[in-house]
Amino acid sequence: MQPANAAIDTASVTALLARGRTLAMPALREAVGRLAAPMDTVAAYHFGWIDAEGRPADGDGGKAVRPALALLSAEAAGAKPETGIPGAVAVELVHNFSLLHDDLMDGDEQRRHRDTVWKVHGPALAILVGDALFALANDILLELGTPEAGRAARRLTAASRKLIDGQAQDISFEHRERVTVEECLEMEGNKTGALLACAVSIGAVLGGADERTADALESYGYHLGLAFQAVDDLLGIWGDPESTGKQTWSDLRQRKKSLPVVAALAAPGPAARRLGELLTADAKRPQSAGDFDEAEFAARASLIEEAGGREWTTQEARRQHATALAALDGIEMPAPVREQLIALADFVVVRQR
Template sequence: MVAIEETTGGRSAAEVLAGVRDIVDPVLRATVQTLPPSPRAIAEYHFGWRDERGNPVGGAGGKMFRPALALLAAETVGGRAEDAVPAAVAVELVHNFSLLHDDVMDGDTTRRHRATAWSVFGVGGAILTGDALLSLAFDALAAGSGHTPPEAAHRLNEAVQRLIDGQSADMDFERRTDVGPAECRSMAEAKTGALLGGACGLGAAFGGTTPQGAEDMRRFGELLGLAFQIADDLLGIWGDPAVTGKPVHSDLRNRKKTLPVVAALAAGAAESGELAALFARERSLEGPDLVRAAELVERAGGRDWGERETEALLERSLEHLRAAAAAASPAAELAALARLATRRDH
């Protein structure tokens, strides 16, 4: 077990992510280039590399958070970041497959401060492009040649299947009025925690760790993913659209049973009943109803619960990171990145 310092030893989280982008982005772009023309055009738009007419744009795309987890996990267990690039590319492709489908299912028209792919190219094109990225992820994973762990495809497939199961439960919850905290937590662990856990477990496997080391890294990522999801749920209600890139109160508009909402509904307060009545209305929630719903979640304790639970889960995740760590500096960078990801002001 290696002690983890609070600082990154000289590199800020922004510098860590920039370094990961320098390593992963060229490989990711080259991999996407192998797609057929139609899904490739939509994928390049979705990643922020081109506009809707196919012209190059200067956007950097996503934050590269999941690839960063994979590369740092490999280094944390004593391996090389370069050996985990196939894992990093694969998890980023899976993540973007899920985003393309998620935007369609939620009807969201904005992501990363621009129009979503389905709203520009149509629902069918976005779904097929997501499918293409998922298929491509397994090709990317196999690109590690002799460095690819034999269980890598199984690890990625397990994460994908759990992600899909979590997304399915999330959709089902929108139609139900009896969602409990335990099943909501299980949904979030699958929907978000599975892929973050997969990124860390895969990275550690590519880094040459023991099975127990890979499992500790997977649990670190999974618990971090649950903390990240709760923090994201809070942003989905109270986040600034200029920061989140999504419409204000978007989760409430979609009647999502996020963890803070379910905690508020289960609190047994007077506000809990009023919130349940709002969610049970047949007409869509707009304007004043959305503002009132956000107030009710907060007054019923959902916001305070979410903030406390995020911190508790983060600390539990770091215990697994300490258990797996063989190198102090990358472990410290992972810890700092985890803390940044679960902040509610980013």
């Protein structure tokens, strides 16, 4: 999905993501190593650093978008990128806390082409390791002992609360026949936008940025998070399993009220009505999705597309991308940093996982 009037600077984005991994990952490994056994090794498995038998593995824990943004935001405030490392680590810890719990709550058995932690080590350890990562995140910031660290910790706490609110909303939506587009956007803003917003402001706060600058960067990150989630929702239905690491039609299997589904249901026409009838019938048979064959999922995906849900979500990703970039107007930062923030935003909207 190409954002309007944008040329993707792939080389720049690749370099930024590599820098995020290079600078933040050693600090993240060190932080995770502080966890008590066996949580340290379970967390290492989750991040892809070891395999299920404890042997070293070559996983890097993902694309490192959030660490890249945290380091870049420090530069937006005129500080060195290394200033943002504690913020990058703290945000990654909270993000992975949420993944550990979400995988268990959603029943996901695969992440990044490997069995999820709860499948390998059991639900209890998945919960405990998630809790440990969450607690560690604020420690990483507060042990800096600076006023900026306190401001950063408050932003992280606020984002964490919104993230948890978003997950609760997401779960509740699975048991409702209808969800409005506005409700879905609010949920996704909480679940995805809030933490990405924190990532792109926390480095600036640690670098001494004033609240106006930090708030503008947070707005950029929030709308970038909504664009990110819109793309993720598209991949959750039409994504290639070889790229996503999840089953075909994964969001349909879980009955997620994602943006394409909600937008399709809100549309007029026979495809929307038929989709609504199917989902209403599902609500009366709680386990029915487990009995569906691939043809049924394909038919539902086709109805969503016919009703306009796929195209609406594609356009929404572009709208949120544009809003994110507009948030950068009016705040001072070095020109190369602004260009890199734009390049990262473009990458998020066209990414394939």
